[in-house]
Amino acid sequence: LAKTTQPISMDSYEGQEVNITCSHNNIATNDYITWYQQFPSQGPRFIIQGYKTKVTNEVASLFIPADRKSSTLSLPRVSLSDTAVYYCLVGDRGKLIFGQGTELSVKP
Amino acid sequence: GAGVSQTPSNKVTEKGKYVELRCDPISGHTALYWYRQSLGQGPEFLIYFQGTGAADDSGLPNDRFFAVRPEGSVSTLKIQRTERGDSAVYLCASSGNRGDTQYFGPGTRLTVL
Numbered sequence: 001l002a003k004t005t006q007p008i009s010m011d012s013y014e015g016q017e018v019n020i021t022c023s024h025n026n027i028a029t030n031d032y033i034t035w036y037q038q039f040p041s042q043g044p045r046f047i048i049q050g051y052k053t054k055v056t057n058e059v060a061s062l063f064i065p066a067d068r069k070s071s072t073l074s075l076p077r078v079s080l081s082d083t084a085v086y087y088c089l090v091g092d093r094g095k096l097i098f099g100q101g102t103e104l105s106v107k108p
Numbered sequence: 109g110a111g112v113s114q115t116p117s118n119k120v121t122e123k124g125k126y127v128e129l130r131c132d133p134i135s136g137h138t139a140l141y142w143y144r145q146s147l148g149q150g151p152e153f154l155i156y157f158q159g160t161g162a163a164d165d166s167g168l169p170n171d172r173f174f175a176v177r178p179e180g181s182v183s184t185l186k187i188q189r190t191e192r193g194d195s196a197v198y199l200c201a202s203s204g205n206r207g208d209t210q211y212f213g214p215g216t217r218l219t220v221l
Contacts (some may be wrong), residue, residue: 043112043199043212044151087150094206095141095164098150 004088009103018075020102022088025069033064033071036087038101044087048073078106110134112213114200120219121190129185129216133202140183141210142175143199151199157183158206190220 005023012018024033032051036044048055050062050071061074075082085101113132121127133140138159143151153167157177165175172190177183187194197217201210 041214043201043215045212046209049209092207094139095153095156095167096143096151096201096210097153098143100148101150 004090004099006086006088006099006102008100009105011105011107012078013107014079015077018078018082018104018106020073020075020086020088020104021070022073023070024088024090027068027090030092031090032092033062033068034089034091034096035060035062035073036089036096036098038085038087044098047086075104078104080106080108082106112200112202112211114198114213114216116216117214118217118219120221122221123190123192125190125220127187127190127218129187129198129218131183131185131200131202131213133181133183133200134211135181137202137204137211138180139203139206139208139210140177141201141203142183142185143201145197145199145215147196154185156206163206187218190218192220194218195220 034049035047037047038044048060048062050064052064055062063072083106085103087098087101089096115130140157142154145151155175156164160177160180172188175185197215199215201212203210
């Protein structure tokens with residue numbers, strides 16, 4: 001299973017755009033890239049998923065270069081409520097393999 | 109509509125006791141997953157059900173852990189002879205089918221004294 005590497009923590013301020021990059025050098029052909037968000041004392045919540053190029057939804061954008069060895073989650077104009085742990089996952093969308101995630105702290 | 113629910117929300121038990129954790133998936137979801145999350149770590153896969161059968165139980169740490177889903181809906185995770193190292197948040201997720209987006213419940217926090 002492909003292993004992911006992402007920053008342990010990031011700080012930002014309200015209104016800024018936040019980009020969290022995840023490395024997955026040995027991603028397999030069938031693997032999708034999925035991002036989850038987790039608040040304290042809650043289960044993870046699906047944010048976005050993609051296979052290649054760019055995916056955008058009402059919450060975030062996901063940028064995937066042609067070699068698919070990395071991906072970037074982009075959160076536009078973050079607010080204090082975006083403070084959470086963000087997980088990058090790579091796999092076949094069945095059994096999810098979580099890493100340690102990136103703890104994003106948004107400050108006023 | 110209702111999301112995934114888990115009961116109890118908190119469970120405190122003593123070492124050596126037996127516990128059962130319950131998961132009610134989203135209605136109609138055929139796939140159900142159990143994960144375990146220790147403090148400061150990401151969730152760790154335990155077992156996956158497709159319908160009533162356990163399709164992948166490779167994440168169960170040992171034979172003290174067992175899970176069932178007899179009617180293809182509610183699932184119960186059972187832990188025998190609990191140990192202090194079993195203390196964690198146990199998360200349940202369901203999806204329409206394998207590979208679809210997984211929706212997680214709030215988890216059950218298990219504390220083994």
